Amino acid sequence: MSARGEGRVVSRFGATLLVRLPDGTVRRATARRKLQHVVCGDHVRWGETPGGLVVSAILPRRNQLVRSYFRGQPRIIAANIDQVVVVTAHRPAPDWFVVDKLLVASELLPADALLLHHKIDLPAPAGLNGMLAVYRGIGYPVPDTTTAEPATLDALRVALRGHTSILIGQSGVGKSSLTNLLVPDANARTAGLSAKAELGQHTTSVTWLYELPDGGELIDSPGIRDFTPPPMPAERYQHGFREFAPLLGQCRFHNCLHRREPGCAVRAAVEAGTIHPQRYAHYLRLLEEAGDGPGH
Numbered sequence: 001m002s003a004r005g006e007g008r009v010v011s012r013f014g015a016t017l018l019v020r021l022p023d024g025t026v027r028r029a030t031a032r033r034k035l036q037h038v039v040c041g042d043h044v045r046w047g048e049t050p051g052g053l054v055v056s057a058i059l060p061r062r063n064q065l066v067r068s069y070f071r072g073q074p075r076i077i078a079a080n081i082d083q084v085v086v087v088t089a090h091r092p093a094p095d096w097f098v099v100d101k102l103l104v105a106s107e108l109l110p111a112d113a114l115l116l117h118h119k120i121d122l123p124a125p126a127g128l129n130g131m132l133a134v135y136r137g138i139g140y141p142v143p144d145t146t147t148a149e150p151a152t153l154d155a156l157r158v159a160l161r162g163h164t165s166i167l168i169g170q171s172g173v174g175k176s177s178l179t180n181l182l183v184p185d186a187n188a189r190t191a192g193l194s195a196k197a198e199l200g201q202h203t204t205s206v207t208w209l210y211e212l213p214d215g216g217e218l219i220d221s222p223g224i225r226d227f228t229p230p231p232m233p234a235e236r237y238q239h240g241f242r243e244f245a246p247l248l249g250q251c252r253f254h255n256c257l258h259r260r261e262p263g264c265a266v267r268a269a270v271e272a273g274t275i276h277p278q279r280y281a282h283y284l285r286l287l288e289e290a291g292d293g294p295g296h
């Protein structure tokens with residue numbers, strides 16, 4: 001009888017998958033023909049064949065982080081995520097619209113979200129500390145970190161323990177540097193595995209799942225320039241802004257989208273200064289870009 005079992009997808013390179021088996025070994029595998037797209041973080045079923053390990057099924061996904069659609073197909077970054085760590089840094093300075101779109105995607109997964117404030121050894125760009133205070137105020141943990149002082153990563157380590165978390169953010173914010181501190185030998189292990197599986201030199205441009213030493217998993221993703229949440233009905237976006245939650249249901253119209261409707265509790269909160277105008281502007285912009293803005 002040939003061996004079979006379950007495992008978790010560490011990474012994929014075109015048609016080649018790397019799968020971590022329950023005993024901790026990572027094996028090269030291919031997907032059974034006609035299987036839907038397998039992604040990093042998938043739990044899969046596999047079987048041993050004369051040609052090697054073949055993934056025969058994807059176990060049901062708890063969630064999937066989708067970047068955008070290409071020719072109508074979702075681009076899934078990773079699956080089965082408990083926590084999204086949106087990495088912001090002093091350099092490159094954050095694009096707050098991208099940050100908000102990532103937070104919206106996290107809320108709707110649903111998953112917990114953290115906003116990492118990284119490279120604090122460098123001078124802070126204008127306005128950054130004020131914006132981070134806004135995010136702290138609406139309930140996002142915002143740990144301050146720098147690779148120059150590894151002890152600053154302690155709070156992050158505690159937050160990551162026991163969960164599957166993904167680091168996501170612009171190129172150059174420090175995701176891979178952080179991964180290397182959080183996962184001892186991450187670099188060497190990745191290089192060793194890719195050499196053994198003959199994957200070539202492309203390991204920095206793929207999404208990769210690592211086991212954390214204290215339990216849990218960390219996914220390092222390639223940098224993104226922009227991020228578009230998957231298409232969804234207009235009334236879903238409001239649930240991506242957690243500071244709107246206590247107000248939902250208090251607008252005059254039950255189907256209020258908080259644009260120009262009279263008696264809108266969200267707009268009133270923006271005018272009263274309890275919702276930050278930039279967060280609200282990004283909500284409107286998301287609706288508009290999704291094709292349901294004020295002009296439609």
Ligand SMILES: Nc1nc2c(ncn2[C@@H]2O[C@H](COP(=O)(O)OP(=O)(O)O)[C@@H](O)[C@H]2O)c(=O)[nH]1
Nearest residue numbers: 119121146147148171172173174175176177223
């Ligand atoms: N000054 C400073 N530089 C950092 C820090 N963390 C990472 N870097 C540098 O930022 C650059 C990009 O880091 P990298 O981890 O490749 O970013 P990624 O694209 O998000 O994976 C590299 O030159 C790192 O050495 C930090 O805390 N402080």
Ligand SMILES: [Mg+2]
Nearest residue numbers: 175176222223
């Ligand atoms: Mg990187």
Ligand SMILES: [Zn+2]
Nearest residue numbers: 251256258264
């Ligand atoms: Zn409203």
